[in-house]
Amino acid sequence: MACSVKHVADWIGARLLGDGSVELRGISSIAQASPGDLVFVEEGKHLEKAIRSRAAAVIAGEVELKKASLKPVLMCEQPRLAFARAAQLLRAKPERKAAIHPSAWVDPSAECGAGVTIEERVVIREGVKIGAKSWIGAGGVIGAHAILGQDCELYPQVTVYPGVRLGNRVIVHSGAVLGSDGFGYVRDRASGHYEKFPQVGRLEIDDDVEIGANSTIDRGALEVTRIGRGTKIDNLVHVGHNVQIGEDVVIAAQTGVSGSAVIENQVLVGGQVGIADHVRIEAGAILGAQSGIPSKKVIRGRGVTFWGTPARPIREYLKELALLARLAKKR
Secondary structure, three states: OOEEHHHHHHHHOOEEEOOOOOEEOEEOOOOOOOOOEEEEOOOHHHHHHHHHOOOOEEEEOOOOOOOOOOOOEEEOOOHHHHHHHHHHHHOOOOOOOOOEOOOOEEOOOOEEOOOOEEOOOOEEOOOOEEOOOOEEOOOOEEOOOOEEOOOOEEOOOOEEOOOOEEOOOOEEOOOOEEEEOOOOEEEOOOOOOEEEOOOOOEEEEOOOOEEOOOOEEEOOOOOEEEEOOOOEEOOOOEEOOOOEEOOOOEEOOOOEEOOOOEEOOOOEEOOOOEEOOOOEEOOOOEEOOOOEEOOOOEEOOOOOEEEOOOOEEHHHHHHHHHHHHHHHHHO
16 A cells, blocks of 8 residues: 555654655565655664665654654654554555355355355354455364454364354464363362363454464363453464463463463463463563463463563572572582
8 A cells, every 4th residue: 555654654653754745655674665665763873774774754753853864764662562562553454355266165144244255165153243345364263163353364174163263353374263161170189080171161352463373272161261352372282271362461482371260451462381270360461481380370461571490580580590600610
């Protein structure tokens, strides 16, 4: 999509310096910029390089220009965020024809809103409700009585189990499985055999959640597994049954969250973190990559980074490493 620099500046709420009539047609990094591209810098020391690049305009923080810029500069407090918002304007969504492909199977009782796209070999079971302008990619399966909100995007080969509810604007990438049975078994002490504990709860995913490729989220055992509004889950993440994840949580790849854990709002979870059952991660905490949190542990401290196994504040962790290094050297 093409639009003027002024239109982009108004869209992102930036202060414009320079010619607002310059046309923008895309986004890029500084190194790969072409004429018509928009780039951004977060540090003032990189601004001159961006201005000398082939880009048409630059988003930057509130810095003082030493001389008149050769191209328009859009100044704002959060350049990376502004660039992400500008990208939504400049990058056109792929065109998807609102239709049901002839090879798809849609139960007659299913309800599809206006503008829904259902691609090849999709299976939609009885009682499903799909909101307006949602898209189901090729090979997807939507189980009985599942509910999808408006403007959802389910990439190819996504499986949604029966009864799962998705809010509006939920994005689910290829291979993800939503609402499968949790890993719940009861051991017979007499025989040593395991018997399956009932997995009859629900999975509810709120608005604006994004779920990465090949991630799996279990339904509740007897209650509800819930993913809060705006949460972003990376590829290859597993979320167990009865887990409660708050709003605006970010979880990186290969993390595992065991059953009945609670992750409160705005928690950041690094890659390959292991969270045991009945853990509580309080709002705003940060779990560093490969951290391990044992059962029933409570992690608290907004903005505090926890590291190691068992996880503890990073300052404490680094002191322990330094002490071990000194002891090893003495020995």
